Amino acid sequence: MTAFSNTTVKRLRSLRDKKARKEEGLFLAEGLRIIAEARDSGRLPEIIMFSPEGARHPLASEIIAATEAAGGDAVQTTPDILSKTSGKDNPQMLVAAYKQPATDLSSIDRTRAPLWFVAQALRDPGNIGTILRTGDAVGAGGLILVDDSADPYSVEAARASMGAIFTQQVAKAPWSDFLAWLRSGEGQLVGTSLNTDQDYLSVTYLPPTFLLIGNEQQGLPQSYEEACDVLVKIPMAGRADSLNAAIAAAVMAFQVTASWRAS
Amino acid sequence: MTAFSNTTVKRLRSLRDKKARKEEGLFLAEGLRIIAEARDSGRLPEIIMFSPEGARHPLASEIIAATEAAGGDAVQTTPDILSKTSGKDNPQMLVAAYKQPATDLSSIDRTRAPLWFVAQALRDPGNIGTILRTGDAVGAGGLILVDDSADPYSVEAARASMGAIFTQQVAKAPWSDFLAWLRSGEGQLVGTSLNTDQDYLSVTYLPPTFLLIGNEQQGLPQSYEEACDVLVKIPMAGRADSLNAAIAAAVMAFQVTASWRAS
Structure with a gap:
C-alpha cells in the first residue's frame, strides 16, 4: 500500500476541474456504494484514496486490494483530506479516480x-x-x-x-x-x-x-x-x-x- | 423609488440563511420569469431589488411600480450587489423577497x-x-x-x-x-x-x-x-x-x- 502521497492527493483534487479531467482522462467517484457498483460492473479505479475508517469495511478493503492487484494506486489519507478532495462537508470515506471510457x-x-x-x-x-x-x-x-x-x-x-x-x-x-x-x-x-x-x-x-x-x-x-x-x-x-x-x-x-x- | 439602501441589501442577503428566513417570514425569488409568474398568481414582493438594466424591461418596471404602489420597497442597486445577493456568478437582474405563506x-x-x-x-x-x-x-x-x-x-x-x-x-x-x-x-x-x-x-x-x-x-x-x-x-x-x-x-x-x- 502506497504511503501518504501529496502528489496523489493533488492529482485527485485536480479532477474536480474539467480541464484536468480532460488531460488526465480520469474522473472522480465517491463513496462505497458507487465504487462497489463500479466493481460489480467490472470497473476498478486507477487510484483509490481512503481513510482508515473507510478501509475497515470488508467490501472497501476488497476493492482496495483488487485495485492494487490490478496495478492501481491505493492511498490511505485522513478524513480531512478526503473531505477537501470531494468538496463535501460530509466526507465520503472513499474517493476513487476512474478512466473515462471512449465517448465517440x-x-x-x-x-x-x-x-x-x-x-x-x-x-x-x-x-x-x-x-x-x-x-x-x-x-x-x-x-x-x-x-x-x-x-x-x-x-x-x-x-x-x-x-x-x-x-x-x-x-x-x-x-x-x-x-x-x-x-x-x-x-x-x-x-x-x-x-x-x-x-x-x-x-x-x-x-x-x-x-x-x-x-x-x-x-x-x-x-x-x-x-x-x-x-x-x-x-x-x-x-x-x-x-x-x-x-x-x-x-x-x-x-x-x-x-x-x-x- | 427608494435610494440605494445598505440595510435592505443586507436584509435580502440574510434570507439565504434558514434562520433569517424563519425570523423574517420572507423568502427570496430571483429573475424576471419567476417574479412575473408570482405576479400572475397575484403575489407581489415585500422588497424588490433591481439593476438599472433589470428595470428597463417593461414587465419588470410594471412589477416594480406595482410593488411600490402596494407599499413594498423597491431598491435600485448594482449588478455586482445583485450577484452577491443571489449567490450566482451569472446574476439575475431582479431579486425579490416574498412573504412565506402559512404552512399548516x-x-x-x-x-x-x-x-x-x-x-x-x-x-x-x-x-x-x-x-x-x-x-x-x-x-x-x-x-x-x-x-x-x-x-x-x-x-x-x-x-x-x-x-x-x-x-x-x-x-x-x-x-x-x-x-x-x-x-x-x-x-x-x-x-x-x-x-x-x-x-x-x-x-x-x-x-x-x-x-x-x-x-x-x-x-x-x-x-x-x-x-x-x-x-x-x-x-x-x-x-x-x-x-x-x-x-x-x-x-x-x-x-x-x-x-x-x-x-
Whole structure:
C-alpha cells in the first residue's frame, strides 16, 4: 500500500476541474456504494484514496486490494483530506479516480438496448447524472450528448448518477454527426415538443427508440424537431409549460417502456 | 423609488440563511420569469431589488411600480450587489423577497385538486423545488412535507420550482398530524415501495390521491408503508433499485393522471 502521497492527493483534487479531467482522462467517484457498483460492473479505479475508517469495511478493503492487484494506486489519507478532495462537508470515506471510457458514437451498439436518451446542450451536470440513473432503472442503453453539454464526468454528474455512470454508455457528438449515425441504422427519433398536439400516450414507440431531450432553457431548436420521426406532447395542466429536463426524460422513458409492457 | 439602501441589501442577503428566513417570514425569488409568474398568481414582493438594466424591461418596471404602489420597497442597486445577493456568478437582474405563506395543514383544501404530493424527510431542496414544478405541470394541488425536511423556501428550492412555489400549496407536518388530517376526510394514500409486487400501471387511483414519496436515502419507513391504502412498485430494469425522489414522484404523478385521462 502506497504511503501518504501529496502528489496523489493533488492529482485527485485536480479532477474536480474539467480541464484536468480532460488531460488526465480520469474522473472522480465517491463513496462505497458507487465504487462497489463500479466493481460489480467490472470497473476498478486507477487510484483509490481512503481513510482508515473507510478501509475497515470488508467490501472497501476488497476493492482496495483488487485495485492494487490490478496495478492501481491505493492511498490511505485522513478524513480531512478526503473531505477537501470531494468538496463535501460530509466526507465520503472513499474517493476513487476512474478512466473515462471512449465517448465517440462508434462505441454505441444500438442493438444492446431498446431505449436510448439523446440530450441537446444540457447545462446542468445534475440533470445528466439523473438521466443516467433513470436510464439504468428503465433499462436504457445510455445517453448521447449532442452539441455543447455539461461534462458527464464531472463530480456532480457522477454523484447524481448514483453509479449509473458505470452502467450506462455515454457518447458525445455534434448534432449532424449524431443524425448521420442514427440514420445509418434503425431507430425511431422521438422529440417532446409544445409544437404538436400528439399526446405522448397515444404513440406506438418502435425500438430502438431514441428520446430527444431539449436544453433546459430553450427546448429543442426547430430544425431538431423537424428531424424527429415522431413529435409528442406531454400535456401540462398548470400555469407553466415546461418540466425539468430530467423529469421530462423520465416521464417519456417510463411511458415508452410501459407501452411495451402493455402490448 | 427608494435610494440605494445598505440595510435592505443586507436584509435580502440574510434570507439565504434558514434562520433569517424563519425570523423574517420572507423568502427570496430571483429573475424576471419567476417574479412575473408570482405576479400572475397575484403575489407581489415585500422588497424588490433591481439593476438599472433589470428595470428597463417593461414587465419588470410594471412589477416594480406595482410593488411600490402596494407599499413594498423597491431598491435600485448594482449588478455586482445583485450577484452577491443571489449567490450566482451569472446574476439575475431582479431579486425579490416574498412573504412565506402559512404552512399548516389546515391551509390545505384537498378538494381543490385531484392529486397531492406528500414527501417524507426530503433532504435536497432541489428535489422539493422540482416536485413543486412537476406538481404545477401535472395539475397537483401542492406538496405536504412530512417530518424534518429541507426548507421549501430556500433559494435552491424556489429556483428549482421555476415559479411553482407561488402556484402550489406547501404544508409541513409531523407524520402523525398528517395522518390524522388525511383520515379526517377523503383521500387515497399511495406509497411507492420495493416491498410489493403491485405494478403502478395496474392500480385504480381514486382522487384525491396523495402520493407518498420517501426520503432520498432510506425510502419510506415500514410503518409509513403500512399506513398507505395502496402500495405500488415501479418496476426497475437496471442494476440499481431506486430512482431520484423527484423522478419517482413525477413518474407516479404522470401515470396517475394518465390513467384518469384514459378512463
